[in-house]
Amino acid sequence: MSDAVIQDPIGLDVTEEVAAQLRVDSVRSSASAGSGHPSSSMSAADLLAVLVTRHLRYDWDEPAATGNDHLIFSKGHASPLLYSVYKAVGVIFDEELMTGYRRFGHRLQGHPTPVLPWVDVATGSLGQGLPDGVGVALAAKRLENAPYRVWVLCGDSELTEGSIWEALDKASTYGLTNLITMVDVNRLGQRGATELGWDMDAYAARVEAFGARAIVVDGHDLAAIDEAMTAATATDLDRPVVILARTVKGKGFTTIEDSPEWHGKPLPADLAEQAIAELGGERHLQVRGPQAPNVTGPDLAPSAVQLPTYDQGAKVATRKAYGDGLVALGRADPRVVALDAEVSNSTHADQFAHELPDRFFEMYIAEQQMVAAATGLSVRGYTAFASTFAAFLTRAHDFVRMAPISGADLRLVGSHAGVEIGADGPSQMALEDLAMIAATHGSTVLYPSDATSTVALVQAMADTPGVVYMRTTRGAYPVLYGPDETFPVGGSKMLRSTDDDTVTLVGAGVTLHEALRAADTLADEGINARVIDTYSIKPIDTATLVAAVNATGGRIVVAEDHHREGGLGAATTTALVGAGITGLHLEHLAVDGIPGSGTSTELLAWAGIDADHIATAARRLNQH
């Protein structure tokens, strides 16, 4: 066992040894953990051996170097293979592979996450790594003008995820010739055979129909793989390349080769021993493949943002203000980019598209790919704002769920919130979006009521890590705040307040305006209502809510244009209970039915969340 590092250029004879080592280590690591997917790792070992020894341009000592290629395991369950690669290049040691894999408190998790510096995005939910890779490739080709390539390893089973085809479609449209997809076609999924088995022609036809060039290879013929990867990285490509590798699950250990019985099963000790013997025994080679070119990233220094201002009282839709704020941000900060899903004239992302077209990416009707691209762009340090109708963001929920695990910063904007949208009806109305985002790890949920707060919060979004969501409204409502007001995340605005308030009214977005009208009506009846604009739903301004509730005898009405669960009412209730408030008299107005079409006014009344209903609830509470 030589300690010498074998350097580039590496011959295929060494590659063959590396491939065997990757197989051996996949068996060893999963066997020692008693958990993992060795057979899924063994089928792709030749692909990775050739890639890492002869094509992946990567400085393993400088994972953040701009010139580095990117490697994403869309088939994240092949983590034994990925970690074995890390050992082969010397960035992790054999001991960690054998004692840390899938163990509590260790970084070699069951599916890769960016706790490891060589991992861009967390995978494990299939059909995500490739769309994420589209985002990274977009950054290289359209923003950084950098020469790095994005290599994505997919399984064949995951090609039934529609998101894969959203990805290839965008790769074609955007000419992402720097994106190389490698499909490990081992014909076996978790439960049994895939639909297409080893019908390589069928896969090739699909891939080519979606605008890529298919290169079909024997996934265990190193020379053929090597040739395919050379072709895939030619400088005169006109289309992205998809390498379709015909492979055998469990390749290298005949006992399990091509067997449907071994998915996700580590080899028991005796079989592991046999496998290692058949593979020629343990190896501890260290290799370093091609170096990454020395590339400086673009200069992305921001300047001061000049937010637009609005005249108090003027009617401006918050979705319009989003458009304004995004442009202002984009003018000042070259890292800001925007994406939309074919509704930018509705979300007002089109303003950015018109003013800064080089930094706008139309994703067409493909919300999963849009959110994944935002994730990939954030990997490259861009501040990506992704917008669509809030209702349609639910299409990308699994991508939103994975973002915190990836440590990604996602700026999501959902327009056309609630029944307020009117005539289009329920399919277009977001009534569960707050719940979706609030339940996402570490998220921030913002719901501004006017244009001034919207542009301030758009700026705040850019500086807030993690998944950050802003909900915007279709209709135009009066500007409430002057340009010098500040809107810290986690704060709120108290719009009405006296020393004799007997009830607190809490709203956000359209219901904040309804609450103000209700307060006016109540004032005429001699009832003083405190009105709080909870523009920050998560984190929520517990202190202000507590003070208000204490000042108003525990009487509080919360109204939201959202279903009853998981939104503003839930957040308010949880905050007050958590703060130890006793004697709470809370009325929660939310959308309980299924709306139809109608005008905003009709629907807000029907839903019981308009000024009349808020006032009625307040009067009811005042009887206590």
Place this chain on the structure above:
Amino acid sequence: MSDAVIQDPIGLDVTEEVAAQLRVDSVRSSASAGSGHPSSSMSAADLLAVLVTRHLRYDWDEPAATGNDHLIFSKGHASPLLYSVYKAVGVIFDEELMTGYRRFGHRLQGHPTPVLPWVDVATGSLGQGLPDGVGVALAAKRLENAPYRVWVLCGDSELTEGSIWEALDKASTYGLTNLITMVDVNRLGQRGATELGWDMDAYAARVEAFGARAIVVDGHDLAAIDEAMTAATATDLDRPVVILARTVKGKGFTTIEDSPEWHGKPLPADLAEQAIAELGGERHLQVRGPQAPNVTGPDLAPSAVQLPTYDQGAKVATRKAYGDGLVALGRADPRVVALDAEVSNSTHADQFAHELPDRFFEMYIAEQQMVAAATGLSVRGYTAFASTFAAFLTRAHDFVRMAPISGADLRLVGSHAGVEIGADGPSQMALEDLAMIAATHGSTVLYPSDATSTVALVQAMADTPGVVYMRTTRGAYPVLYGPDETFPVGGSKMLRSTDDDTVTLVGAGVTLHEALRAADTLADEGINARVIDTYSIKPIDTATLVAAVNATGGRIVVAEDHHREGGLGAATTTALVGAGITGLHLEHLAVDGIPGSGTSTELLAWAGIDADHIATAARRLNQH
């Protein structure tokens, strides 16, 4: 204007008149509403005219007749066209079209919903109608052996949704030659031109690569459309047919034809007048196309279910019990069918697949299509259970969101809940699924802690309307309940209770078992803890919780293997506050961090939701 109904067989000369009428009425209805998508309707008018006059076999007076074809507008925004069709066949009157479209309280909503008896599923979220149609077609071909066809109208813009390709892939795999997709290729989306424009060859290549036969036609050549539809319904088809119709947006009114400026815009009065004139004026023809064959549905009378029983104390995973219960249900009830997404050996749906293979549908890794198929099957009266890892159900959130609007009954089962799953790590752990389903309109959320309650609740799911969700656990835990116990939805089980309880412990699934262990520990310390198994999270057993909290001085610990928002803690808090409980001392234990790999025990402890932490919280409360 003749009142006479023109009957089948209808000549293309009449079809041409009907097409003009559909265009005129699309203009008139949207103009009168001041809202709607006339141009998107006008491009598809010829397709629908030919379909309805010469191919759609439908008894308009008996919308529920088994022999009826099905018509789904996947491009739901073309509702003016659909409603104009309903007028042309005489099931709605012109007055309703002109005064009810998009109006509050009326059934002709902006996007079609099954408030109308001729509408199967609500559409408007693009890329859903076709996957839904796959479910309906599956029912016909694989269950009912019925001759009806499923016609789906798609826009070209929505073909960028990955779910469309999941649908075509399954249509191919399942040989759904009874599914006819008609794509209205008018080259213009909402915001501008589509990616492929009028490149019909590109669309054809994609469609054919996915296993369908593409028929490209001039979408305004009635004879060609007619021929295509005849070919699409030939009895010797070997593949599903996709009719790709090259069309012009706004066809029929030259002022707006092929203009990107008119998406989603009703014509103002003057232009509407011009359009109607150019189209040859108003018409009020009534037509009836081909009759539906007289078909009797299969005999689906259920017999008594014999649920499996378990020995108390035996360790059985609730996911295993799901498999057992589903089989028991399936044996007794021929309406019960099951779907899974390539993880049936993990969810245990494979038991059903082995025992009742004719009623099991493998959807492969395509959760969106799986949920859509369940929706389509429910349209045909089947009780469809769809399972996958709970974490991956988020992939189908938009389909879950639309289900209540469709009035569909969805039985969703998500396995591998929470950190409990162990070594696989966070990508596979569902930590926000309860929130997602709870926020869905009218949903039911079930989380059984043992095998007995699981099988009882599986049976209850079959009888519960709307979206019903069961969360199952990976690991095996002791059977707690005897076979004679009942588990009503909305109920709970009080497992420990004395007259001297000083704290209430609430858990579900794994945390219920942890709560029991905590109670044992506390009992040794002289602290009596009431333990409640909230197997029904929505609706939750408010009465039992209130009684418990009152009996234990307001002291309650809730522990859940889920994020803090939108799950069991939120439901409990909301229920207690809503019931007017004051003096609540609630400790909510939930998963606040991002988990890694580990054993169940390590991760439950890390998350602070295990017996130790529950006991600690209880002791803390007892100091009050």
